[in-house]
Structures are given as C-alpha cells and as structure tokens.
Amino acid sequence: xxxxxxxxxxxxxxxxxxxxxxxxxxxxxxxxxxxxxxxxxxxxxxxxxxxxxxxxxxxxxxxxxxxxxxxxxxxxxxxxxxxxxxxxxxxxxxxxxxxxxxxxxxxxxxxxxxxxxxxxxxxxxxxxxxxxxxxxxxxxxxxxxxxxxxxxxxxxxxxxxxxxxxxxxxxxxxxxxxxxxxxxxxxxxxxxxxxxxxxxxxxxxxxxxxxxxxxxxxxxxxxxxxxxxxxx
Numbered sequence: 001x002x003x004x005x006x007x008x009x010x011x012x013x014x015x016x017x018x019x020x021x022x023x024x025x026x027x028x029x030x031x032x033x034x035x036x037x038x039x040x041x042x043x044x045x046x047x048x049x050x051x052x053x054x055x056x057x058x059x060x061x062x063x064x065x066x067x068x069x070x071x072x073x074x075x076x077x078x079x080x081x082x083x084x085x086x087x088x089x090x091x092x093x094x095x096x097x098x099x100x101x102x103x104x105x106x107x108x109x110x111x112x113x114x115x116x117x118x119x120x121x122x123x124x125x126x127x128x129x130x131x132x133x134x135x136x137x138x139x140x141x142x143x144x145x146x147x148x149x150x151x152x153x154x155x156x157x158x159x160x161x162x163x164x165x166x167x168x169x170x171x172x173x174x175x176x177x178x179x180x181x182x183x184x185x186x187x188x189x190x191x192x193x194x195x196x197x198x199x200x201x202x203x204x205x206x207x208x209x210x211x212x213x214x215x216x217x218x219x220x221x222x223x224x225x226x227x228x229x230x231x232x
Contacts, residue, residue: 037168044161050083055150
C-alpha cells in the first residue's frame with residue numbers, strides 16, 4: 001500500500017515538473033526568436049536615422065566654415081560607412097553586427113531597392129567629403145541630388161523595417177500557439193493524474209467505499225436456494 005501511494009505521489013510530482021519544463025521551454029524558444037528578430041529590426045530602424053543624419057551633416061558642411069566643415073566631414077564619413085556596412089549586413093549577414101542573412105525574397109527585393117537609391121546618395125556623399133571647394137559643380141550637384149533623394153531613401157527604408165516587423169510577428173505567432181497547445185495538454189494530463197491520485201488515496205483510506213456488502217449477497221443466495229425454509 002505504501003509503495004502504491006508513493007508511486008501515485010511520484011506521478012503527480014512528475015506531471016507538475018513536466019508542466020513547468022514545458023512552460024519554461026516554450027517561453028525560452030519564443031524569447032530566442034524575438035531576440036534574433038529584435039537585432040535585425042533595430043539595425044533596419046537605425047538605417048532610417050542614418051539616412052536623416054547623412055542629409056543633416058551634408059547641409060551642415062555646406063553652411064560651415066573650413067574648420068567646422070572638416071569636423072563634420074569626419075562625422076559624415078562615419079555615418080556613410082555605417083549605413084553601407086548595415087545595408088550589406090541586412091542583405092548578406094554580418095557576424096560583427098549580429099545579423100543573419102535575409103532569406104525572405106520580398107524583403108530582399110526591398111533591400112535591393114533601398115540599395116539602388118543609396119548608391120547614388122553614397123556617391124554624392126563621397127563628393128561632399130572629398131571636395132572642399134563649395135563652388136565646384138560636382139559639389140553643387142551632389143548637394144542637390146542628396147536633397148532630392150533623401151525622402152525617397154527614408155520612405156523605402158521604412159518599408160524594410162515594416163516588412164521585418166511583419167515577418168517577425170508571423171514567425172513568433174505559430175510558436176506561441178504551439179506552446180499554448182502544449183501547455184493546455186500538459187495541464188489536462190496533470191489534472192487527470194492529480195484526480196486519479198487523490199481518488200486512489202481516498203479509496204485506500206476508506207476500504208468499504210464502492211464495495212457491495214458480502215452479507216446481503218450471501219443472504220440472497222440462500223433465499224434463492226431454500227425459499228421454503230426461509231418462509232417457515
């Protein structure tokens with residue numbers, strides 16, 4: 001009897017532990033998915049800021065004196081290099097930035113669209129950085145080009161961010177749904193184990209519960225065999 005009770009208790013405790021492990025596992029898996037997507041979304045979002053920073057620093061250079069302009073040329077160099085590194089990292093992956101390569105064909109097509117716009121802006125930014133004569137036709141053309149294409153770049157980069165966010169939500173939702181299904185299944189099993197264990201313990205504590213009294217059954221047997229004797 002003692003060993004049977006111990007086995008029931010072990011089943012109850014084991015099902016509870018299984019429930020906890022499943023819950024932790026589902027939470028950890030979902031968190032890992034969100035963590036990886038968060039890096040991609042953050043860097044894609046940073047590209048929006050860098051596009052605006054590029055135009056701001058360009059105009060600051062054009063309006064500043066030589067010493068101040070030289071300082072902002074260095075800043076513009078860092079901004080341009082970071083945008084360039086990030087756009088390639090989003091497309092092909094970058095270990096340093098923690099970016100996996102993008103495999104979604106729709107997002108890749110949008111990144112390529114951004115890259116096409118960025119190629120012209122990058123070229124114009126290089127002219128701003130290297131040409132110090134602000135009356136140079138190349139310099140003036142670069143300023144004009146940057147002003148005309150900046151909004152286009154911002155708009156297309158924003159689309160990339162939105163597409164990454166949508167892809168991340170579609171990836172996490174099925175995992176969360178599966179985790180919820182597993183959770184409900186294990187909770188159901190856990191309840192069944194608990195009920196079975198409690199009922200077993202209750203029957204052990206009350207031996208007569210559910211048993212048919214033997215004396216009444218024996219009397220019916222006697223009556224059926226010797227009805228005349230009983231009547232007398």
